Amino acid sequence: xxxxxxxxxxxxxxxxxxxxxxxxxxxxxxxxxxxxxxxxxxxxxxxxxxxxxxxxxxxxxxxxxxxxxxxxxxxxxxxxxxxxxxxxxxxxxxxxxxxxxxxxxxxxxxxxxxxxxxxxxxxxxxxxxxxxxxxxxxxxxxxxxxxxxxxxxxxxxxxxxxxxxxxxxxxxxxxxxxxxxxxxxxxxxxxxxxxxxxxxxxxxxxxxxxxxxxxxxxxxxxxxxxxxxxxxxxxxxxxxxxxxxxxxxxxxxxxxxxxxxxxxxxxxxxxxxxxxxxxxxxxxxxxxxxxxxxxxxxxx
Amino acid sequence: xxxxxxxxxxxxxxxxxxxxxxxxxxxxxxxxxxxxxxxxxxxxxxxxxxxxxxxxxxxxxxxxxxxxxxxxxxxxxxxxxxxxxxxxxxxxxxxxxxxxxxxxxxxxxxxxxxxxxxxxxxxxxxxxxxxxxxxxxxxxxxxxxxxxxxxxxxxxxxxxxxxxxxxxxxxxxxxxxxxxxxxxxxxxxxxxxxxxxxxxxxxxxxxxxxxxxxxxxxxxxxxxxxxxxxxxxxxxxxxxxxxxxxxxxxxxxxxxxxxxxxxxxxxxxxxxxxxxxxxxxxxxxxxxxxxxxxxxxxxxxxxxxxxxxxxxxxxxxxxxxxxxxxxxxxxxxxxxxxxxxxxxxxxxxxxx
Numbered sequence: 001x002x003x004x005x006x007x008x009x010x011x012x013x014x015x016x017x018x019x020x021x022x023x024x025x026x027x028x029x030x031x032x033x034x035x036x037x038x039x040x041x042x043x044x045x046x047x048x049x050x051x052x053x054x055x056x057x058x059x060x061x062x063x064x065x066x067x068x069x070x071x072x073x074x075x076x077x078x079x080x081x082x083x084x085x086x087x088x089x090x091x092x093x094x095x096x097x098x099x100x101x102x103x104x105x106x107x108x109x110x111x112x113x114x115x116x117x118x119x120x121x122x123x124x125x126x127x128x129x130x131x132x133x134x135x136x137x138x139x140x141x142x143x144x145x146x147x148x149x150x151x152x153x154x155x156x157x158x159x160x161x162x163x164x165x166x167x168x169x170x171x172x173x174x175x176x177x178x179x180x181x182x183x184x185x186x187x188x189x190x191x192x193x194x195x196x197x198x199x200x201x202x203x204x205x206x207x208x209x210x211x212x213x214x215x216x217x218x219x220x221x222x223x224x225x226x227x228x229x230x231x232x233x234x235x236x237x238x239x240x241x242x243x244x245x246x247x248x249x250x251x252x253x254x255x256x257x258x259x260x261x262x263x264x265x266x267x268x269x270x271x272x273x274x275x276x277x278x279x280x281x282x283x284x285x286x287x288x289x290x291x292x293x294x295x296x297x298x299x300x
Numbered sequence: 301x302x303x304x305x306x307x308x309x310x311x312x313x314x315x316x317x318x319x320x321x322x323x324x325x326x327x328x329x330x331x332x333x334x335x336x337x338x339x340x341x342x343x344x345x346x347x348x349x350x351x352x353x354x355x356x357x358x359x360x361x362x363x364x365x366x367x368x369x370x371x372x373x374x375x376x377x378x379x380x381x382x383x384x385x386x387x388x389x390x391x392x393x394x395x396x397x398x399x400x401x402x403x404x405x406x407x408x409x410x411x412x413x414x415x416x417x418x419x420x421x422x423x424x425x426x427x428x429x430x431x432x433x434x435x436x437x438x439x440x441x442x443x444x445x446x447x448x449x450x451x452x453x454x455x456x457x458x459x460x461x462x463x464x465x466x467x468x469x470x471x472x473x474x475x476x477x478x479x480x481x482x483x484x485x486x487x488x489x490x491x492x493x494x495x496x497x498x499x500x501x502x503x504x505x506x507x508x509x510x511x512x513x514x515x516x517x518x519x520x521x522x523x524x525x526x527x528x529x530x531x532x533x534x535x536x537x538x539x540x541x542x543x544x545x546x547x548x549x550x551x552x553x554x555x556x557x558x559x560x561x562x563x564x565x566x567x568x569x570x571x572x573x574x575x576x577x578x579x580x581x582x583x584x585x586x587x588x589x590x591x592x593x594x595x596x597x598x599x600x601x602x603x604x605x606x607x608x609x610x611x612x613x614x615x616x617x618x619x620x621x622x623x624x625x626x627x628x629x630x631x632x633x634x635x636x637x638x639x640x641x642x643x644x645x646x647x648x649x650x651x652x
Contacts, residue, residue, distance in 0.1 A: 051604045051625065077568055089379060093570035093605040100565065100609045110568065220386045220406055250349035252380055252601040259347040260387050263394060273348075 002031040003130070004107060005070035009036070009059030010094065011078070013176035017151055019074065021144035022123060026137065028130055031070055033062040035182035040065050041276060047101055054184065054248035054276050055177050056090045063098055072107040072130075073098070076122065079112040085211075085224040088253050159204040163239050167198045168294060171236055173229050173258065174246035176203040184274050185246050191284060192244075195291060200240060202232035210235060217264050218257070226257035233261055242268040242294045244287075249275035268293050302422050305329040305364035306373040307357040310520045311445065312545060314473050319438040320373075323431040324423045329369050331360050334523040338363060339628045345391055352597030352628050353381060353517040356524060358388055365397045371422060376405035379572040379602055381517070437482050439549075444489045446544040448472070451496055453541060457533040458507070460500040468495055504536075508591070508646055511540045511584035513577045513610075515596035515603045518626055519543045525595050525624070526632050528639070535643060540589065542580050543573065552576060565609055574606040581610045585617035591646045592619060593639075598627035620646060 006012060006019060016032070023030045033040070036058050044061025052060075066073055077095040080086045095108050107129060109122025120141065127137035163169065170192060172179055179185040179201060192199055210231025214221060217230050233243060243265070247254040262269060270290040272283060304324065306316060308331045320328050332338075334356060342359030361372055376382030385403035392399065402418050404410065419426050448469070456465045472492045479485045510532060518524050519541060532539050556569065559579040566575045577594070584592050592614060596603040607623060614621040622642045624635065 049604050049607050051598065053601070079568070089571035089574075089601040090605060092568065093574060093602065096566045096568060096570055096575075096609065097605050099567070100612055108567075218386055220383060220403065222383065222406070250599045252351075252599070255347050255350045255599075256380055256383050256387050259350075260390055263390050 002029045002070045003072060004028055004030040005066035005073045006030055006032045007059055007062035007066055007073065007075070008033045009062045009181070010055060010091065010177050011076055013180055015076070018144050018148040021147045022140050025140035025143045026127060026130070026132055028132075031066065033065050036061070036184070037182065041183055045276070051250075053090065053251050054274060055175070055181070055251070056094075057276070058181060058183070059094070059177075060098070060101065063102060063104075067102050067104050072105045073102075074107045074126075076108060077110045077112075079110070079117075080114055081111070081224050082113040084222045085113075085227070086222050087224055088251075090252075155204045156206055159200060162198045163200055163236055165198055167196070168291075168298065169198045169200055169240045170294070171200045171202060171233060171240045171243045172246060173202045173233055173243055173261070175225055175229075175251075175254075176201075178246050178248050178274070179203070183276075184248060187280050188244070188246060188272070188283065188287065191287060197291065200232075200236055202229050205232045205235060218260055221257060221260075223253040223257065226253045230257060230261055233265065237265065237267065240267070241298060242270075242290065244290070245269060245271040247271075247273055249273050268297060302326040302371045303329055303369045304371045304373065304422070305331055305361075305367070305369035306375075307331060307360040307364075308334075308521075309517065310522060311449075311473060312442065312520070314477050315438045315441045315445070318441065318477055318479065319434055322434045323426065324419065325425060326371075326423060329364055329367055331364050332367075334360065334521070343628065345395065347387075349599050351380065351599045351601075352524065352626060353521075354384055354388070355628060356517075356521070357384065358391065361388060361392060362395075362397075365392065365399060369399065371400045371402065373402045373404065376403065379600075382406060437479070437485060439546075440482065441476055441479070441485060442549075443546045444485070445473075445476070446546040448489075448493065448496060449544065450541075451493075453529060453533075453539045455499070455501050455503070455538075457536045457538060458501040458503045460502055464499050465496070468492065468499065503538075506650065507536060507538055508643060508650065509538045509540065509589045510591045510593060510643070510646070511580070511589045512593045512595065513542065513580045513584070514594045514624075515600045516543050516548065516573055518595050518597045520545070524597065524626055524628065526626070526635055528593070528595065528624075531636065531639060532643070537643060540584065542576075548573075555579065565613060570606055571602040572600075574602040577603070577606055578609055578613065581613050581621075585614060585619045589619065590650060591642065592621045593624065593642070594621060595624045595626065598625045620649070 004023060040061040041058055043064040044057040047064055048057045048060045063073055075095050075098045078087045078091040095106060099106050107126055109125050110117045111119055111122060123141050124137055174185060179189065189199060207228060210228045213231035213234045214227040216234055221227055245258050247258060262271065270286060304320060304326050313330065317328055317330060338359035339356065341362045342355035346355045346358055364372065374385040374388065376384065382405060385401055389401040404415055416428065452465050452469065459465055475488050479488065512519065520543065529539050556576060560566065560575065566578050569575050581592060594607065594610060611621055
């Protein structure tokens with residue numbers, strides 16, 4: 001039996017690579033739940049409240065899948081990244097919800113920069129709970145952080161290269177846990193790729209630039225991830241041909257921030273809301289007509 | 301001269317009106333009471349899955365603007381309520397209204413310096429000292445109102461002459477609205493408290509006691525919860541509710557700090573009022589209440605997350621709990637039937 005289980009949902013798409021590097025270097029065995037499939041989603045829907053957002057249901061499905069396959073399940077809590085940089089409420093409550101719903105040992109850390117709880121502190125806490133020495137943890141942390149930063153940099157470079165290509169370009173405005181999820185966003189990405197469209201991902205931009213840029217559209221917005229999305233949209237607005245919004249039903253921050261963005265930009269866009277029961281054919285039809293509009297615009 | 305309006309919530313329009321009319325030299329428009337028409341307007345122009353308070357307040361704003369308002373005040377909470385103002389401003393601008401929006405609370409924080417600046421723009425003669433004095437009176441007024449409301453909730457189900465509490469309360473609110481000084485407010489408060497205590501009530505020992513918890517807007521705006529408290533009072537039930545403005549402003553943070561230490565159910569704050577409701581639920585269970593009702597507006601993310609924790613607690617204490625989710629378009633009859641079944645069940649349990 002592996003020691004730590006990492007659910008492939010929500011946090012995984014932000015910190016997955018970091019965690020994997022960290023545990024590898026630390027010598028802790030771990031298991032990552034497989035790509036989301038119908039069975040996992042059904043499991044999630046079964047245990048969760050029916051009004052929860054689809055991404056969170058999927059996350060709970062992954063936790064349910066892992067519950068008897070490992071000793072600990074890693075569920076962090078992310079409250080904020082300083083003033084005006086809050087996260088969605090589900091990120092705040094994830095730990096307590098999992099703890100109450102499942103009878104498992106939860107490996108937990110807290111990111112709350114308002115109260116000086118940082119990622120570093122969190123990873124050190126985890127290391128100690130797994131019974132590792134201070135030096136081991138420090139080496140693992142530095143190594144993982146290095147790799148993580150390198151990867152982020154590389155991702156941004158690839159994204160920027162694509163942004164300057166001459167092909168038809170579409171910006172996907174969505175949270176990474178929706179874009180890269182096998183059931184929620186991956187079909188859409190695959191379809192666009194097959195249509196010979198260059199996809200720009202809004203989560204692969206430099207945070208420090210995008211959060212500043214978002215002020216141009218919204219002065220009061222205080223959700224960090226939504227801020228990054230808006231900033232990315234403004235950054236690339238002149239270079240892209242259209243924007244594709246993907247959100248899971250019913251996403252809290254998206255319902256406000258995306259609506260504002262849609263009202264303020266003058267570019268073709270399409271808003272896809274995924275609720276788990278939809279067939280892909282309906283989405284495909286909408287994407288097809290969207291691409292037609294974009295290509296006609298480009299010709300004119 | 302500016303025409304100022306603000307979305308209302310329950311009876312709190314009285315202190316808000318009092319404060320604004322005293323510190324600003326402007327025409328304050330009283331928002332009309334929320335009706336079905338308000339909701340219809342709100343639903344028409346709101347994004348699909350935004351939470352219900354957004355739609356209610358947007359509807360009220362449109363009605364106020366039609367009445368001639370040119371400055372709107374919006375306040376915010378700790379959840380996405382804090383971000384309503386900006387999007388609502390954009391939606392109303394797109395509809396062709398020309399007005400100014402003032403957002404008092406951003407991210408659940410009140411920045412006094414910013415508010416001061418904004419108010420100066422409206423009224424150049426606005427004075428800080430005067431506004432501090434009147435804010436103090438307003439806070440006291442809210443405190444008194446909440447105290448009296450708590451008292452009413454406990455007793456209104458058992459009044460001998462029907463409607464006597466409601467009549468007295470209306471009288472009190474009118475008097476509160478015309479207060480001149482803190483001294484006067486205190487005298488009026490004492491006078492009415494005495495009167496409320498003198499109202500004849502008949503309280504049987506085996507009465508049902510129900511606690512109501514949930515999301516703050518739905519709790520405090522009676523129209524949005526189909527007057528659930530009145531409905532319960534009609535059937536001789538004592539109601540306990542924690543959430544009111546006074547509690548949210550002054551007592552909540554202190555209480556939560558104490559509660560979150562070494563708690564078996566929640567370790568962290570879960571956003572907005574969520575962990576607060578866990579605390580309240582535990583309190584109700586431990587103090588022998590017969591049932592708990594949890595109400596929220598649909599799509600309220602913090603409450604959705606906490607619902608399962610709450611039902612787990614209620615189960616472990618063996619207290620029945622009922623969940624209501626209001627989206628403004630659900631049928632009132634369906635709601636009443638479910639509520640009726642709930643308190644019938646409680647009564648049967650009690651008589652066993």
